[in-house]
Amino acid sequence: MQQRILRRQFKTAKSNKLFTKAQTVIPGGVNSPVRAFTAVKRTPPFIKRASAAYIWDEDRNKYIDYVGSWGPMILGHSNPAILKAVREAVKRGTSFGAPTKLEVKMAELITKLVPSIELVRMVNSGTEATMSAIRLARAFTGREKIVKFDGCYHGHADTFLIKAGSGAMTLGVPDSPGIPAMTAVNTLTARYNDLSSVRKVFEENKDQIAAVIVEPIAGNMGCVPPAEGFLQGLRLLCDEYNALLIFDEVMTGFRVALGGAQALYGVQPDLTTLGKIIGGGLPVGAYGGKKEIMQMVSPAGPMYQAGTLSGNPLAMAAGFTMLRILLANKMIYKHLEQRSAQLEDGLKENLQKLGLGYTFNRVGSMFTLFFTSKPVTDYESAVTSDTAKFSAYFNAMLEQRIYLPPSQFESVFISTAHTERIIEKTIKAQYKALQKI
Numbered sequence: 001m002q003q004r005i006l007r008r009q010f011k012t013a014k015s016n017k018l019f020t021k022a023q024t025v026i027p028g029g030v031n032s033p034v035r036a037f038t039a040v041k042r043t044p045p046f047i048k049r050a051s052a053a054y055i056w057d058e059d060r061n062k063y064i065d066y067v068g069s070w071g072p073m074i075l076g077h078s079n080p081a082i083l084k085a086v087r088e089a090v091k092r093g094t095s096f097g098a099p100t101k102l103e104v105k106m107a108e109l110i111t112k113l114v115p116s117i118e119l120v121r122m123v124n125s126g127t128e129a130t131m132s133a134i135r136l137a138r139a140f141t142g143r144e145k146i147v148k149f150d151g152c153y154h155g156h157a158d159t160f161l162i163k164a165g166s167g168a169m170t171l172g173v174p175d176s177p178g179i180p181a182m183t184a185v186n187t188l189t190a191r192y193n194d195l196s197s198v199r200k201v202f203e204e205n206k207d208q209i210a211a212v213i214v215e216p217i218a219g220n221m222g223c224v225p226p227a228e229g230f231l232q233g234l235r236l237l238c239d240e241y242n243a244l245l246i247f248d249e250v251m252t253g254f255r256v257a258l259g260g261a262q263a264l265y266g267v268q269p270d271l272t273t274l275g276k277i278i279g280g281g282l283p284v285g286a287y288g289g290k291k292e293i294m295q296m297v298s299p300a301g302p303m304y305q306a307g308t309l310s311g312n313p314l315a316m317a318a319g320f321t322m323l324r325i326l327l328a329n330k331m332i333y334k335h336l337e338q339r340s341a342q343l344e345d346g347l348k349e350n351l352q353k354l355g356l357g358y359t360f361n362r363v364g365s366m367f368t369l370f371f372t373s374k375p376v377t378d379y380e381s382a383v384t385s386d387t388a389k390f391s392a393y394f395n396a397m398l399e400q401r402i403y404l405p406p407s408q409f410e411s412v413f414i415s416t417a418h419t420e421r422i423i424e425k426t427i428k429a430q431y432k433a434l435q436k437i
């Protein structure tokens, strides 16, 4: 009998209905802008559940997931040990608003894994971590200005929504309305991978710059690795001008190495911000660094910062379990590198076969395919990408049940649940998708 391959029709009725309803009660129908799929011009699938490398939507479509909740899911979705830890914790209550033993253990683990962090404060998001780190840098130095890089994204605090990446860049609002002029004046911008642009800003604002904040591997203009010597150069410039160096490792922390990008490149910042992976999928952020700086944080010092759910027991259970697994299995990063290299080789082979010269940037298990033939080393080169072509590619991949970040200016993530077979399937799907655009 002729084999009839019944390929489920790509049904979207339930997600369409939910998105229409969502928009009557939530701005844009989503609780974070990039989820609305605006840049790829389609209704976002409403996700019902996730496991390992897969997610399922309300219309029962099953996808191979390369978003991984924007970074946290380095061990794949529904990791059994993490679910077990949360199930155990929830039996003891959901929140106390009081110190707990697990917060001490979590802080000890983070300070062990990231030696530049001598004291660490838990918060509830990456944004809280970065905004607190900036306040601390200003408190410690007595200076007001900060330097960020065009295309880098550090969360949605006013200070950072100047030439910001991620959703702000995707949706064309890198300089969001609603930011007071006085705030914007204190946020100076420089060009990523261009130390001379940083020196120029320091020279023009002598003794006024509290800190330079940088994604040590940019992930929010798409994946842009630091050029040789860039991070070391930032360290030297900050020392020369007595400013603090802040590594925003919300995305790269525990993603590219157990000690984050600072371990990979051998550069020690004064402060580090963390998020995503340290929450194991629950809301967690953290900032930490040298004791002499962190001692300024209330109640040890005068710089105030607080949070009702900071160090929440469920979030600590998930995050602590996640970090313990990463610490206990040294082979994880080697495994991630092998799978990521397999995908890179396959995707590049597809491009070669089809005579397409697009740019592919990768560091470990985070990467981006840019629809431009130029090398992508900063914001200016990232925006030469053809976003219409990206949108067509995204949709062609989604039709084949490959779920990518719905933006040219985001990073793709692989987890330990992405097997060789899943990668092979993705490479084949990409070959078909590239032929359609």
Ligand code: KE4
Pocket: 032, 033, 034, 035, 070, 125, 126, 127, 128, 130, 153, 154, 155, 156, 166, 167, 215, 219, 220, 248, 249, 250, 251, 275, 276, 285, 410, 411
């Ligand atoms: P959150 O406040 O979203 O937890 O973290 C902000 C943040 C800070 N720093 C870096 C380097 C980040 O990448 C982020 C958040 N990343 C985006 C994705 N690129 C979050 C996804 C979203 O906004 O929905």
